[in-house]
Amino acid sequence: METELPKTLAEAMASEPLWLRAWIQLLIVANLGAVAFVVGREAGRWRVRPEPIAIVVGFAAAGISMGALYEQVGYVRLLGLAHLVFWGPAFAWILLARRQRHPLRSPFGAYLRFYLVIAGTSLAIDAIDVVRYLAGDGQLWGR
Numbered sequence: 001m002e003t004e005l006p007k008t009l010a011e012a013m014a015s016e017p018l019w020l021r022a023w024i025q026l027l028i029v030a031n032l033g034a035v036a037f038v039v040g041r042e043a044g045r046w047r048v049r050p051e052p053i054a055i056v057v058g059f060a061a062a063g064i065s066m067g068a069l070y071e072q073v074g075y076v077r078l079l080g081l082a083h084l085v086f087w088g089p090a091f092a093w094i095l096l097a098r099r100q101r102h103p104l105r106s107p108f109g110a111y112l113r114f115y116l117v118i119a120g121t122s123l124a125i126d127a128i129d130v131v132r133y134l135a136g137d138g139q140l141w142g143r
Contacts, residue, residue: 009070009079030118031059037108049108051098054090055115062086077133080126091119 006012013024034052042049065082073079095116102109 006075009067009075012070012075026118027122030115031055033111034059034115037111040108051090051094051102051112054093055119058086058090076138077129080129083123083126084130087119088123091116091123095120 006015013021016024034055036052037049038052038056039046040049041047062082062085065086066079069079069082094112099112099116102112104110104113
């Protein structure tokens with residue numbers, strides 16, 4: 001008797017082991033946590049920060065892209081491509097050009113370091129997954 005494959009990306013992710021579902025939740029927190037820092041006080045003035053906007057836009061675009069990619073290819077390692085394409089540019093920009101503007105001792109600076117560690121780890125895993133997929137490993141995640 002064959003088991004029925006998940007119909008949606010959300011169903012596929014929900015069928016993963018607890019540790020992987022916890023990692024997915026941590027990714028959501030790391031990305032959506034940016035919303036708390038969109039407006040902040042810098043140099044004595046309130047202003048809209050571009051870094052949190054880039055993080056949230058990249059997160060939303062990757063989510064939409066992953067859903068569309070899932071519809072085309074299923075639950076395969078190639079889905080990490082959405083993170084690379086949409087998270088990668090914001091991650092690199094923050095890491096290389098923006099991180100030093102925000103001291104670690106500030107709440108926003110601490111959040112950025114947290115985001116960089118979590119997103120960076122995910123991007124490294126995604127890069128490996130995409131290379132494995134392109135090398136012929138079409139195995140489903142977690143299987």
